Amino acid sequence: MSELLTKQEYSEIAKKITLPNKAFINGQFVDAQSGQTMPSENPATGEVLTEIASCDASDVNIAVANAKTVYESGVWSALSPAERKTAVLKLADLIEEHALELAVLETLEAGKPIHECVKTDLPETISCIRWYAEAADKMYDQISPTANNALATIRREAVGVVACVLPWNFPLMMLAWKLGPALVMGNSVIIKPAESTSMTTLKVAELAIKAGIPAGVFNVLPGLGPNVGEPLGLHEDVQVISFTGSTATGRRFLKYSADSNLKRVVLECGGKSPSVVLSDADNLDSVAENIVAAGLWNMGQNCTANSRIIIHKDLKVELTKKIIAKLDDWRTGDPLDPQYMLGSVINRQQYDKVLGYIEIGKKEGAKVIFGGNAIELNNGLFIEPTIFDSVTPDMTIAKEEIFGPVFGLIEAESDEEAIAIANDTCYGLQASLYTRDLKKAHLYSQQLKAGTVSVNCFSEGDITTPFGGYKLSGFGGRDNSLMAFDQYSEVKATWFDFS
Ligand SMILES: NC(=O)C1=CN([C@@H]2O[C@H](COP(=O)(O)OP(=O)(O)OC[C@H]3O[C@@H](n4cnc5c(N)ncnc54)[C@H](O)[C@@H]3O)[C@@H](O)[C@H]2O)C=CC1
Numbered sequence: 027m028s029e030l031l032t033k034q035e036y037s038e039i040a041k042k043i044t045l046p047n048k049a050f051i052n053g054q055f056v057d058a059q060s061g062q063t064m065p066s067e068n069p070a071t072g073e074v075l076t077e078i079a080s081c082d083a084s085d086v087n088i089a090v091a092n093a094k095t096v097y098e099s100g101v102w103s104a105l106s107p108a109e110r111k112t113a114v115l116k117l118a119d120l121i122e123e124h125a126l127e128l129a130v131l132e133t134l135e136a137g138k139p140i141h142e143c144v145k146t147d148l149p150e151t152i153s154c155i156r157w158y159a160e161a162a163d164k165m166y167d168q169i170s171p172t173a174n175n176a177l178a179t180i181r182r183e184a185v186g187v188v189a190c191v192l193p194w195n196f197p198l199m200m201l202a203w204k205l206g207p208a209l210v211m212g213n214s215v216i217i218k219p220a221e222s223t224s225m226t227t228l229k230v231a232e233l234a235i236k237a238g239i240p241a242g243v244f245n246v247l248p249g250l251g252p253n254v255g256e257p258l259g260l261h262e263d264v265q266v267i268s269f270t271g272s273t274a275t276g277r278r279f280l281k282y283s284a285d286s287n288l289k290r291v292v293l294e295c296g297g298k299s300p301s302v303v304l305s306d307a308d309n310l311d312s313v314a315e316n317i318v319a320a321g322l323w324n325m326g327q328n329c330t331a332n333s334r335i336i337i338h339k340d341l342k343v344e345l346t347k348k349i350i351a352k353l354d355d356w357r358t359g360d361p362l363d364p365q366y367m368l369g370s371v372i373n374r375q376q377y378d379k380v381l382g383y384i385e386i387g388k389k390e391g392a393k394v395i396f397g398g399n400a401i402e403l404n405n406g407l408f409i410e411p412t413i414f415d416s417v418t419p420d421m422t423i424a425k426e427e428i429f430g431p432v433f434g435l436i437e438a439e440s441d442e443e444a445i446a447i448a449n450d451t452c453y454g455l456q457a458s459l460y461t462r463d464l465k466k467a468h469l470y471s472q473q474l475k476a477g478t479v480s481v482n483c484f485s486e487g488d489i490t491t492p493f494g495g496y497k498l499s500g501f502g503g504r505d506n507s508l509m510a511f512d513q514y515s516e517v518k519a520t521w522f523d524f525s
């Protein structure tokens with residue numbers, strides 16, 4: 027499947043896809059109780075693809091009550107880890123079988139380039155689900171090193187009903203990051219996809235039933251944030267909320283928890299990640315390639331988008347030329363056409379927000395050295411890759427998350443100043459560091475206040491490494507790696523007294 031087809035072939039597949047458009051509760055596709063729907067639009071054409079069930083608190087109450095009953099029945103939670111592994115592995119296999127359809131669906135609803143969906147999002151989704159399935163029967167619990175007259179065991183247990191509130195930027199990947207470990211632990215899971223991107227999650231729910239995951243274990247409630255996210259956040263029978271999205275909405279979940287059952291809240295929020303190029307960085311072609319990928323991947327709609335490029339003054343002129351040259355590889359066009367690396371942004375609100383930041387950047391004195399405009403194409407929401415020069419750390423575009431194909435170049439007088447600028451932010455998700463000096467790499471990667479630091483590359487790590495942020499970028503836990511199981515389990519100490 028990771029071989030690319032032609033635009034014509036993808037368009038033919040798009041025409042034939044059945045678009046999932048109902049909520050998924052207790053193994054059934056159902057309308058919202060209210061009968062309300064919301065449009066799902068293709069942001070690359072403006073076309074309404076379908077109307078999707080728009081759930082509210084009454085659907086949340088039904089889904090949570092049912093998920094709780096199913097959890098307590100033990101049909102999933104009381105299976106052995108090896109039995110859960112078999113079903114979740116089957117789910118990964120079915121996603122792989124339907125990968126082409128899912129990739130096209132993701133392109134249609136999110137405006138993401140098919141190239142990325144096929145080469146990155148689908149393979150990573152599948153391998154993530156598989157990785158957690160494989161881990162199911164390989165995690166051991168512990169015996170504590172207490173005295174000989176006692177035995178103390180430390181065991182993980184499922185928590186019950188878990189709700190995952192997803193963003194629209196990587197719909198399938200974010201689903202996999204949360205669903206994989208939550209299911210494998212034995213929980214019942216309710217997914218609230220972002221309103222723009224419900225369809226791929228609904229398709230995966232259909233596959234979960236085929237994989238043998240019992241009805242009611244995996245539910246999907248499409249709908250607006252305040253209508254579905256808020257009642258989930260406030261529900262007394264939801265034990266965990268795992269959220270990815272904006273810091274503003276993340277804060278709300280902490281309030282919902284405080285106002286209800288003190289449910290655990292795990293937040294993976296925004297960022298203002300830096301690429302830091304120190305005075306001794308070499309191989310500037312590779313540095314430029316990484317900087318451009320870090321800034322533009324997924325149209326910059328990425329929590330780790332490197333939107334602040336902090337460059338030592340001695341390298342600035344040469345590196346800037348190389349960065350501009352690398353933009354040739356990142357052309358914008360019809361996302362169903364595999365020759366393009368950039369598609370549309372997600373919706374009108376995001377489009378206006380990004381263009382608004384470009385105007386603010388100009389007004390505050392930064393200089394556009396590439397792009398800077400909307401692109402008129404097929405009634406879609408396309409924005410040129412945009413680079414600002416002469417950005418200073420106090421400018422709005424150097425402080426606020428833009429979440430679009432826009433990044434700014436900031437000049438630093440010294441390596442120490444570059445690190446200080448990198449840390450001068452309320453966020454702390456990821457940082458890229460470029461140097462050929464091993465000592466500086468160690469020293470400064472320790473000093474950078476970020477959950478992931480990548481040295482001489484742009485990376486978020488992989489499934490084996492924990493992902494999450496410092497400061498306003500994160501709270502309460504990590505996605506990915508075995509640490510993700512901490513989000514979805516309780517730890518029980520049991521004490522046997524032999525004295
Ligand atoms: N960390 C990340 O990966 C993401 C960051 N963002 C940032 O957030 C900005 C705004 O994008 P949005 O889509 O509006 O993000 P958002 O944080 O509002 O949406 C994320 C999820 O939260 C839900 N939600 C929204 N309002 C809610 C509420 N009152 N109660 C409960 N749930 C609610 C949404 O329906 C969606 O499922 C972006 O411009 C970007 O800066 C957005 C998406 C992903």
Ligand code: BAL
Nearest residue numbers: 195196270328329330
């Ligand atoms: N880049 C993966 C996580 C996110 O953007 O939310």
